[in-house]
Amino acid sequence: MTAVAIDANRLWERIEALSRITDPDRPWTRRSFSPLFLKGREWLANEFRTGGLATSIDAAGNLVGRLAGSDPNLKPIVIGSHSDTVPSGGRYDGILGVLAGLEVAQSLVERGDRLRHPLEIYDFLAEEPSEFGLSCIGSRALAGMFSASMRDLRRPDGMTLREGLAYVGGDPERLASVRRSPDGTAAYVEVHIEQGRVLEQEGTAIGIVTDIVGIHRERITVKGRADHAGATPMLLRADALVGAAHIVGTVYARALALADSDKPLVATVGKLDVLPNAANAVPGEVEMVLEVRCGDEAATRTFGKTLIEEVRPALEALRLEVQAETVSHASPTPCAPVVRDAIRAAASSLGLSSRDLPSGAGHDGVFVALTGPIGMIFVPCLDGRSHAPEESIEPHQAADGARVLFETVRRLDAILG
Numbered sequence: 001m002t003a004v005a006i007d008a009n010r011l012w013e014r015i016e017a018l019s020r021i022t023d024p025d026r027p028w029t030r031r032s033f034s035p036l037f038l039k040g041r042e043w044l045a046n047e048f049r050t051g052g053l054a055t056s057i058d059a060a061g062n063l064v065g066r067l068a069g070s071d072p073n074l075k076p077i078v079i080g081s082h083s084d085t086v087p088s089g090g091r092y093d094g095i096l097g098v099l100a101g102l103e104v105a106q107s108l109v110e111r112g113d114r115l116r117h118p119l120e121i122y123d124f125l126a127e128e129p130s131e132f133g134l135s136c137i138g139s140r141a142l143a144g145m146f147s148a149s150m151r152d153l154r155r156p157d158g159m160t161l162r163e164g165l166a167y168v169g170g171d172p173e174r175l176a177s178v179r180r181s182p183d184g185t186a187a188y189v190e191v192h193i194e195q196g197r198v199l200e201q202e203g204t205a206i207g208i209v210t211d212i213v214g215i216h217r218e219r220i221t222v223k224g225r226a227d228h229a230g231a232t233p234m235l236l237r238a239d240a241l242v243g244a245a246h247i248v249g250t251v252y253a254r255a256l257a258l259a260d261s262d263k264p265l266v267a268t269v270g271k272l273d274v275l276p277n278a279a280n281a282v283p284g285e286v287e288m289v290l291e292v293r294c295g296d297e298a299a300t301r302t303f304g305k306t307l308i309e310e311v312r313p314a315l316e317a318l319r320l321e322v323q324a325e326t327v328s329h330a331s332p333t334p335c336a337p338v339v340r341d342a343i344r345a346a347a348s349s350l351g352l353s354s355r356d357l358p359s360g361a362g363h364d365g366v367f368v369a370l371t372g373p374i375g376m377i378f379v380p381c382l383d384g385r386s387h388a389p390e391e392s393i394e395p396h397q398a399a400d401g402a403r404v405l406f407e408t409v410r411r412l413d414a415i416l417g
């Protein structure tokens, strides 16, 4: 094998350029299904083409760049991540993996180094929870886990996800065309920032992900009665936000009690919508999303149900009704030994320190794993900050991730059938 020759400057310039396609008032924001998202996609598609990739948008709204392999019988090796962001955060979360993939592909083209396997670079649609309430939309479709009824989800302005898919260039009536068989992917590799502090605190260059946490989301609705905030005596109120606050406190306390278990659970209420949301009105209704993450499948599913049972008497005493419905569920997902071993060998061949670690963040790999073996390469990020405007990495950390990706892909190309 010849030495790794990715262009670290080009990679960093691209990272800077794409990150700057942001809502100027809320850096670093590029929400899926927004005009800014399309602007980022247009830039990205152009870079894919410059890099020599055959580029298209599939029916599920994924941007895909392809390089042919030398053996037409082999399944593709897939590299991917996402170009959408959470609100006000995610400068590197997602784009690093897509642009490292592009850098690997372009470097292969420039060296005349053709893989045996086809190579596909994916910018998966809407990895982060979208305004439709659903995350990992593009990778879900790849795995056949995007159900027909999900097309009817609506975002607050009334647009349906069916319309959203068409808006980003997908075809909601042809989603089955992107579905892969359970062995349809030779291997999937994603480079991502760690979003935690382990690598930075240890001074380790590369994280080899052992498994990706399971994520369960429930929409909880508390119904009371909107009333005049001045004319309604305290004893006659049914204040939905008071009930919601009780739920949030209970979520925190229950998760805290599980913090020391061998499979720690984390639970968050990070999104609340209050109606009518006026200073002089008693809140009549609150809708919130409870998110539960754990390496244990059963624990993620049961947390919300037992929570509602626990809080119901207190809410009834407040004259409130409470309902919960599942928004999405992703199972805890192990990374495949074959990919983990290739990443470890790649890091070692480059003289980079590495260690195993689990991912507490969700990733498209959870769904891609239903189509073939997956693995993830983590690089450190400053102070572990992520999903916040402060998220930061150094150019050499991005380059380390891309170099390990390059070596990993070449190793997998050599050993996989």
Ligand code: HGY
Residues within 6 Å of the ligand: 093, 127, 128, 129, 360, 361, 362, 363
């Ligand atoms: O929410 C997550 O864990 C990921 O960043 N999408």
Ligand code: MN
Residues within 6 Å of the ligand: 086, 090, 093, 128, 387
């Ligand atoms: Mn994220």
Ligand code: MN
Residues within 6 Å of the ligand: 082, 093, 094, 127, 192, 363
């Ligand atoms: Mn991400």
